[in-house]
Amino acid sequence: MPVGWLDRFAWKISRTRVEALVAESHEKATFLFGTVENEVDVWDLFDIVVCVVVDNQTLRDRLLTRTTNAFGKNPEELAAALGRNDGVESTYRRFGAMILDGTRPATEVADAILAAANRRIVHPSE
Template sequence: MSLVWVTGTPGAGKSSVCGVLRERGELTVDADWEGYNRWVDRVSGQVVVDPPDPVPPGWLDRYGWRIDRARVERLAALTREADGYLCGCVENEDEVWDLFDVAVCLVVGDDVVRSRLRGRTGNSFGKHPEELAAALRHNAHAEGDYRRRGAVIVDGTLPLEEVAGLVTTARRTRRPSRPPRTRPTPPS
């Protein structure tokens, strides 16, 4: 089975796709909301328990949104029996990239990023000018970066059900650099 990393710029539609896949009964985790991601001080390595909202000027220079590898490893173990989807965007994804069978990057234009972040109701990230600027900087290179890494690119402006369908179809596309995971052979 496959573990699929569903990523993209803030506002690309990751959480919305996550919700649709969950409604379809898929093993799906929103890394931002289910304890996989957290703010970490890049200098001390300390996890920030109660981050400010909105972030003050300079916050994003010192603190990074990072994923917990041990949590992803546990999820990867579950996907030996069923396909799974982990949805999120983090600065340290290189530390967990080897755990995914497939990566899907949802792409949207800058106007869509601005509009979606401005209209968010369940997540305030991107409403502050510094956060929006960071999202737009990420958006400028996301599609090219993920293409070079072999990710499946999906237009995040398509109807949500269609985007979710393309994400589930992508699980059958394995990255050539990563062999399929196999179950350990029991000792004889």
């Protein structure tokens, strides 16, 4: 990945759009998945932030074997993804995120996310 590439092409989230999602969701749970360069700019809008972590070998295997996306197959992209992965868990812990083991089966991870969301939802009738 060339120097400065992320400055030009990084995925960024729109605070205005997330605020609109919050306003539209009312009492329904709304989930956003993924990571973007400026995500800390919108974390205050969420009731809970979850970080699904995997070790570098698992990440490498998943990036190199998936068929739905080519990102990570290029050596520079793979190196960047692995380099970012090294500090992800500690960064998210510092911000108070719930940490989940992404090497567990996907259904278990999804169930843990839903359980965490259900504990956070406050129902007006209660």
